[in-house]
Amino acid sequence: MSEPRFSNALFADLYELTMAQAYWQHGWQAEATFSMFFREYPPDRGYLVYAGLEDLLNYLDEFRFEERDIEYLRASARFDDAFLDWLTDLRFTGSVRSMTEGEIFFANEPVVEVTGPIIEAQLVETYLMNQINLQTTLATKAARVMHAGRGRQMVEFAARRTQGTDAANKLARVTYLTGFAGTSNVQAAAMYGIPPVGTMAHSFITSFPSEREAFEAYVDSFPDSTTLLVDTYDTIQGTRNAIEVGLALQQRGHRLRSIRLDSGDLLALSLECRRMLDDAGLNYVDILASGGLDEYDVQALVDVGAPIAGFGVGTKLGVSADAPWTDCAYKLVEFDGRPVLKLSTGKETLAGRKQVWRVPDVSQFGLDVIVPADEVPPAADAIPLLHDVVRDGKRVGASPTLAELRQRFAESFARLPEPLKALRSPASYEVGISSTQRELQRQVRDEVVARELG
Amino acid sequence: MSEPRFSNALFADLYELTMAQAYWQHGWQAEATFSMFFREYPPDRGYLVYAGLEDLLNYLDEFRFEERDIEYLRASARFDDAFLDWLTDLRFTGSVRSMTEGEIFFANEPVVEVTGPIIEAQLVETYLMNQINLQTTLATKAARVMHAGRGRQMVEFAARRTQGTDAANKLARVTYLTGFAGTSNVQAAAMYGIPPVGTMAHSFITSFPSEREAFEAYVDSFPDSTTLLVDTYDTIQGTRNAIEVGLALQQRGHRLRSIRLDSGDLLALSLECRRMLDDAGLNYVDILASGGLDEYDVQALVDVGAPIAGFGVGTKLGVSADAPWTDCAYKLVEFDGRPVLKLSTGKETLAGRKQVWRVPDVSQFGLDVIVPADEVPPAADAIPLLHDVVRDGKRVGASPTLAELRQRFAESFARLPEPLKALRSPASYEVGISSTQRELQRQVRDEVVARELG
Numbered sequence: 001m002s003e004p005r006f007s008n009a010l011f012a013d014l015y016e017l018t019m020a021q022a023y024w025q026h027g028w029q030a031e032a033t034f035s036m037f038f039r040e041y042p043p044d045r046g047y048l049v050y051a052g053l054e055d056l057l058n059y060l061d062e063f064r065f066e067e068r069d070i071e072y073l074r075a076s077a078r079f080d081d082a083f084l085d086w087l088t089d090l091r092f093t094g095s096v097r098s099m100t101e102g103e104i105f106f107a108n109e110p111v112v113e114v115t116g117p118i119i120e121a122q123l124v125e126t127y128l129m130n131q132i133n134l135q136t137t138l139a140t141k142a143a144r145v146m147h148a149g150r151g152r153q154m155v156e157f158a159a160r161r162t163q164g165t166d167a168a169n170k171l172a173r174v175t176y177l178t179g180f181a182g183t184s185n186v187q188a189a190a191m192y193g194i195p196p197v198g199t200m201a202h203s204f205i206t207s208f209p210s211e212r213e214a215f216e217a218y219v220d221s222f223p224d225s226t227t228l229l230v231d232t233y234d235t236i237q238g239t240r241n242a243i244e245v246g247l248a249l250q251q252r253g254h255r256l257r258s259i260r261l262d263s264g265d266l267l268a269l270s271l272e273c274r275r276m277l278d279d280a281g282l283n284y285v286d287i288l289a290s291g292g293l294d295e296y297d298v299q300a301l302v303d304v305g306a307p308i309a310g311f312g313v314g315t316k317l318g319v320s321a322d323a324p325w326t327d328c329a330y331k332l333v334e335f336d337g338r339p340v341l342k343l344s345t346g347k348e349t350l351a352g353r354k355q356v357w358r359v360p361d362v363s364q365f366g367l368d369v370i371v372p373a374d375e376v377p378p379a380a381d382a383i384p385l386l387h388d389v390v391r392d393g394k395r396v397g398a399s400p401t402l403a404e405l406r407q408r409f410a411e412s413f414a415r416l417p418e419p420l421k422a423l424r425s426p427a428s429y430e431v432g433i434s435s436t437q438r439e440l441q442r443q444v445r446d447e448v449v450a451r452e453l454g
Numbered sequence: 455m456s457e458p459r460f461s462n463a464l465f466a467d468l469y470e471l472t473m474a475q476a477y478w479q480h481g482w483q484a485e486a487t488f489s490m491f492f493r494e495y496p497p498d499r500g501y502l503v504y505a506g507l508e509d510l511l512n513y514l515d516e517f518r519f520e521e522r523d524i525e526y527l528r529a530s531a532r533f534d535d536a537f538l539d540w541l542t543d544l545r546f547t548g549s550v551r552s553m554t555e556g557e558i559f560f561a562n563e564p565v566v567e568v569t570g571p572i573i574e575a576q577l578v579e580t581y582l583m584n585q586i587n588l589q590t591t592l593a594t595k596a597a598r599v600m601h602a603g604r605g606r607q608m609v610e611f612a613a614r615r616t617q618g619t620d621a622a623n624k625l626a627r628v629t630y631l632t633g634f635a636g637t638s639n640v641q642a643a644a645m646y647g648i649p650p651v652g653t654m655a656h657s658f659i660t661s662f663p664s665e666r667e668a669f670e671a672y673v674d675s676f677p678d679s680t681t682l683l684v685d686t687y688d689t690i691q692g693t694r695n696a697i698e699v700g701l702a703l704q705q706r707g708h709r710l711r712s713i714r715l716d717s718g719d720l721l722a723l724s725l726e727c728r729r730m731l732d733d734a735g736l737n738y739v740d741i742l743a744s745g746g747l748d749e750y751d752v753q754a755l756v757d758v759g760a761p762i763a764g765f766g767v768g769t770k771l772g773v774s775a776d777a778p779w780t781d782c783a784y785k786l787v788e789f790d791g792r793p794v795l796k797l798s799t800g801k802e803t804l805a806g807r808k809q810v811w812r813v814p815d816v817s818q819f820g821l822d823v824i825v826p827a828d829e830v831p832p833a834a835d836a837i838p839l840l841h842d843v844v845r846d847g848k849r850v851g852a853s854p855t856l857a858e859l860r861q862r863f864a865e866s867f868a869r870l871p872e873p874l875k876a877l878r879s880p881a882s883y884e885v886g887i888s889s890t891q892r893e894l895q896r897q898v899r900d901e902v903v904a905r906e907l908g
Contacts, residue, residue, distance in 0.1 A: 011619055013611070013638040014652030022658070022675035032661065072644045078679070118661055125655075126639075129614035130622060135619075157467070160583035161779055163591070165465055166618030168584060184467040185580075190526045192885070198468030201579075203786035206794040207486060207572055211906055221476035225532070231798045233906040254798050263798040292781075315779045324778040325615055325769045327746075332657035340660040344685045344717040357877050452665055452687040 005067045008059055012126045017073065020119045022084045030336035032118035034125070034351045035110040036132060037331075042140075042323030046426025047416060049143050049409070050103045050111050051174045052135035053389065054399055056096075059127050060390060063092040088337075094120050096390035097353055097373075099356075100400065102139070102177050102409035103385060106368060106431045109356045113386065118335060124332050127162075133328045134167060139174035141295075141320040143413060145313055146179045148299040148422050153310035155197045157290060158318025159185040173320055177405050181310070192402055199227035199260050199288070199312070211238060215245040223254040227288060228272070231263045235297075239273045243280045250282075258286035260310070266291070267306045274307040288312060294321060295423055339444050350437065351444040357382040364415045371434040378434065460776075461520045463512055466580045471527065474573045475537045486572035487807045489564040489578070490586060491785075496594075498776030500880025501870065503597050503863070504557045504565050504735035505628045506589035507843065508853055509669040510550075513581050514844060517546040522564040525861070546576050550844035551827075553810075554854065556631050557839060558870055560822060560885045563810045567827075567840065572789060579784050587782045588621060592746035593628035595749075595774040597867060599767050600633045601875050603754040609651045611744060625772055631859050632867075635764070641897035646856055653714050653742070653766070667693060669699040684727070685717045693727045696733045704736075712740035712763070720745070721760045723880035728761040742766060748775060749877055778907025793898050802892065805898040811836040818869045821884040825891050832888065833875060 023029070040046060065073075066088050073079050074089075094116015105111060112132065114121045141243035147153055156175040162168040165187075172188030182195035189196035200218055211232060219226045228245065230238030239259060246256035259277070261269050266289045277285050289301065290312035298311055315321065331349040332340055339352035353373035358365045359382045368385075369378045377384070388396045400408070419427035433441075473864045477483070486865055492502060517542050519527075527533050527541075548570015559565060565606040566576045566586065592784035600608055610629040619641075626642030636649035643650035661666035665686060673680045682699065684692030693713060700710035713731070715723050720743045731739050743755065752765055769775070785803040786794055793806035807827035813820045813836045822839075831838070842850045854862070873881035887895075 001648075001658070004643050006726065008619075008641075010641040010644060011613070011622070012640050013613055014640050014643075014650040015638065015654055018652055018676060019642060019654055019658045019672075022672050023661075025675050026671045028661065028671075032657075034657065054613075069644070073640075078651065078676075080675075121659060126614050130616065130619060133615055159467055160580050160784075161587055161782070162584065163617035163773065163778070164588050164620030164624060165581070165584060166620040168465070170618060186466050186468050186471060186527075187460050187462075187464040188618070188888075189468070190464060196468040196530065198472055200469055200473055201576075202488075202796045202798065203488065203576060204473045206786050206796055207477075207482065207789040217480045217482075218473075218476050219536075221479050222472060222532075232796045233902060234797065235799075237907055263801055264790070288744075313487050319617065319773070319778040321779055324617070324773040325775055330614075332660050335661040342656045342660055343688065344656065346716055388521045426815070448687060453691055 003439055005068060006072065007064065007069050008127060009063055009065045009123070010069045010072070012123060013356050016125055018078070018125050020087070020123055021079055023119050023122070024086065025080065026085050029117050029119070031115060032121045032332055033115040033334040034121050034139055034330050035113045035333045035354065036129065036134070037110050037329060038107055039327040039329060040328055041107050044424050044426065045140060045323065046420040046422065046428060047106060047142050048136055049105050049139035049178065050099045050105050050136055051101050051139040051177065052132035053098050053112070055102045055131045055135070055170070056112070057395060057399065059391065060096070060124065061395070062409045063124065065090065092120050092124065093117065093393040094390070095388065095392060097386040098389045099385050100387065100408070102405045102412070103358070104412055105385065108350070108431060109370060110354050110369060110386065113353060115353070126145055129328060130328050133326055135170050135174050137320045137323070137326055138167070138171050139322070141317055142175040142178040142180065144295040144423060145298060145317050148295040148302065148423060149311060152302065153314050154180045155310065156180050156183045156185070156317065157312040157314040161315040162318040167318070173402065174404060175317070177409055179406065179410055200229050202232045203228065205229065205232040209318050211239045212245070215241055219245055219249050219256065223249060223252070225257055227258040227260050228256065229260045229262060231261055235261060235264055235269050236272065239276050243276060243282060246282050247280060256282065256285050258288050259411070260288045260290060260312070262291040266308070267301060267304060270306045270308050286310060290314065292316065299423060334362065339440060341441070341444050341448065343445065343448060350433070350441060354437070354441055356385040363417050364412070365417055365420070365429065367430040367432060369432040369434055371437050372440060375434065375436055437449065442454055457728040459522065460526065461518065461523050463519045463577070464523045464526070465584070466577060466713060469881040470577050470579055472532070474541070474577055475533055477573050477576070477795045478537050478540065479534065483571050483573070486575045487567055488575050488784050489568040489787045489808065490583065491562055491564050491783060492590070493561065493781040493783060493801070495561050496780055498878050498880065499777065500876065501558050501560060501594070501872040502590055503593035503632065504559050504590055505555050505593040505631060506586035507552050507555045507566070509585045509589070509624070510566070510582050510840060511843065511849060511853065512577065514550070515849070517578065518637060519544065544574070545644055545847065546574050546578065547571065547847040548844070549842065549846060551840040552843045553839050554862070556859045556866070558866055559839065560883050562804070562885060563822060563824060564808050564840065567807060571805070583782060583784050585671055587780055589624050589628050591774045591777070591780055592625050593632055593897055594619070595777070596629040596632040596634065598749040598877060599752060600769050602749040602756065602877060603765060604756050605837045606756065606762065607789050608634045609764065609766050610634050610637045610639070610771065611768040616772040617857065622771070625642045629855065630769070631856060631863055633860065633864055653685050656683065656686045659683065659686040659694060659816055666695045666699070669695055673699055673703050673710065677703060677706070681712040681714050682710065683714045683716060685715055689715060689718055689723050690726065693730050697730060697736060701734060701738055710736065710739050712742050714742040714744060714766070717747040720762070721755060721758060724760045724762050740764065744768065746770065753877060793894060795895070795898050795902065797899065797902060804887070804895060806894055810839040810892070811850040812839055817871050818866070819871055819874070819883065821886060823886040823888055825888040826894060829888065829890055
């Protein structure tokens with residue numbers, strides 16, 4: 001990676017900076033709280049999986065405008081010199097309450113709330129939204145793919161077709177969080193300590209005088225960890241070649257690991273190839289499948305019992321193809337002790353700092369209630385979903401490891417009621433708004449309407 | 455940005471590295487050519503806009519495995535020590551032929567061909583595809599949005615909802631290439647020399663005791679460049695407030711620049727707000743519109759003559775919402791002087807190094823012909839689309855500037871026949887395959903079938 005020329009503090013919409021100057025010139029320094037939430041479910045989603053917090057925390061730790069950033073802003077002739085001098089010394093001194101990464105949550109629930117001097121809480125908006133939206137979108141998609149697999153091994157193959165390198169690396173992280181066995185992306189594997197996985201490409205086969213010679217060359221290099229790609233010319237003939245190479249390998253005391261189908265009718269081919277492998281005594285050789293698969297394809301193959309041990313899932317997972325964006329928002333909900341809201345058509349926000357309580361039933365997922373932050377729990381056994389993660393600019397405790405998040409997600413997802421997990425038209429989970437929150441909302445709305453429209 | 459722990463050479467699918475070791479151990483060092491192309495049009499696309507080359511060239515310049523990458527690979531216990539030592543010294547010494555960024559091209563045309571020792575040409579696959587796919591997808595979407603605007607000013611507001619920070623920055627670049635006036639993303643503006651643009655957020659308004667006071671504070675800070683967001687509480691009342699603030703500003707010798715509508719019925723509101731502004735003598739104040747818009751929304755508003763001078767386009771542009779991925783491929787087409795192909799069901803590739811010739815008509819877009827690379831032009835006035843950009847590891851000439859690419863794209867797009875630009879069900883452009891290419895294809899296919907399936 002070439003050295004970045006500008007700091008991540010500059011990854012901000014211009015209006016964050018112009019508003020910052022206007023706040024500053026107006027002496028607007030009081031404490032503000034911004035709340036991030038997802039307004040609606042993307043199509044066919046009955047739950048969402050929260051992710052992106054760790055990158056937000058790293059960003060807040062490092063938040064500062066470097067000299068080259070300030071020089072750029074000064075050269076734009078848009079900003080006041082005294083403001084830019086002040087910006088040079090700015091650090092994030094606020095506090096953050098957030099769900100834990102991997103938390104299963106629902107529409108309209110605040111997932112993270114940032115409290116601090118208004119300029120700080122405002123300036124972090126663009127990066128915060130970008131990362132939490134990206135990682136939540138991809139984690140939610142990944143959970144669907146995992147669920148469709150019903151225990152088959154899932155690996156992530158999307159790096160070449162994600163929307164950029166940042167998305168590729170974050171995808172590897174959140175797919176592992178939701179239970180994938182590994183990623184093909186070596187950079188991400190190295191960054192996050194995820195198992196790197198891989199097979200071989202058609203180019204390897206076509207560079208050799210014959211498929212058989214290509215297979216032999218590859219197993220010579222990796223006698224104990226080879227997956228042979230069998231569809232370059234003809235899947236059945238390719239499987240015959242793989243069997244011969246696998247039997248020769250066995251005689252040398254090694255085991256072919258698997259074959260990969262990447263095109264054609266995966267059900268019919270997997271049945272035929274399984275039979276061929278078994279007939280040859282290679283029942284230990286697994287069949288993997290790949291090639292434009294999404295959770296619907298995986299579910300269909302699993303439902304009919306296709307003898308496929310693992311799936312390589314790429315493009316459609318990697319961009320969350322059926323729901324590539326969400327209607328998320330980061331809105332000011334309190335300023336200088338005063339709850340605030342906007343009334344824009346179809347986009348009214350919930351005023352004030354909030355908490356989300358999960359009232360458990362046997363599954364843990366009974367119902368959730370959104371309440372003002374300082375309110376008592378709605379039930380004795382209710383569990384708060386927002387926790388202090390940054391206080392006065394300092395992290396509260398150590399972050400969970402990715403392995404811990406993965407374990408916690410697996411336990412939590414196992415308890416999520418099945419109707420909510422449906423890939424099409426899932427059931428809807430009950431999210432209540434407490435009577436105190438409703439009353440606060442009514443008061444603030446009435447006050448705003450009287451003031452602005454009276 | 456925190457310092458990256460691993461180099462971009464590690465941004466590769468694991469199989470690129472395992473295949474590299476197998477090639478190396480097998481003594482497979484001959485020259486290979488890989489070709490990248492897009493198999494099919496995404497929905498409702500009749501053309502594509504090529505982008506991503508500049509990042510590829512920077513990547514090739516910097517291509518190397520750093521010590522920490524090698525240490526990681528060694529620790530994985532997957533690789534041969536001698537191979538890793540060899541990898542430490544590897545640089546990209548090959549050659550690249552590519553279309554120019556901003557070129558309008560069509561399905562199945564090679565956009566870039568990489569020729570070099572097979573290991574080098576193979577190892578760059580993941581990054582090359584990731585960037586060219588991303589930037590081509592976004593540039594194509596951006597061209598559609600520009601086209602829908604029919605000369606209205608377009609600005610890119612997507613940074614918070616793109617799939618990651620890399621996508622946000624590359625989006626800003628390619629939207630500017632296709633004619634956008636600017637981006638809200640300050641980091642991208644600084645990186646690429648693009649005009650940064652912005653207005654104000656609802657949070658600014660709601661932090662003040664009233665909308666009117668918020669407007670006054672903002673114009674105090676930016677008396678000559680303010681766009682007032684008028685929909686926080688009620689768009690008509692907000693416009694009344696904006697008019698009062700605008701008239702007061704005028705008396706002080708300044709001009710309110712514009713107002714922004716961000717919700718509700720944009721046609722009805724723009725007509726009403728335009729009338730209100732004009733009645734108040736503020737005919738110089740423009741109306742901007744934003745809020746979940748895509749090319750279809752923009753086209754509908756422009757077609758009915760909504761008095762909107764400019765559009766802020768975000769999320770749906772930023773992820774290419776209706777077509778977030780493409781069926782692109784990077785395939786081996788020649789090895790050691792021998793044209794090769796794969797026959798996988800539905801994915802047969804065109805063998806050999808190729809050229810694309812554009813045979814012009816009055817519009818420049820007559821028809822394109824895909825031919826073997828060394829073939830003579832199909833017509834005297836035909837224009838080759840692939841050019842040498844890297845030769846033996848060194849760049850050929852300086853890259854065009856972004857401003858030059860923007861100019862060239864504008865001229866080229868103006869000549870693209872209108873039926874191809876239709877946002878729904880566009881006409882299809884004729885892409886021929888020369889008889890020599892067909893004959894080559896037949897020969898290679900016959901040879902492969904005889905060898906592998908005979």
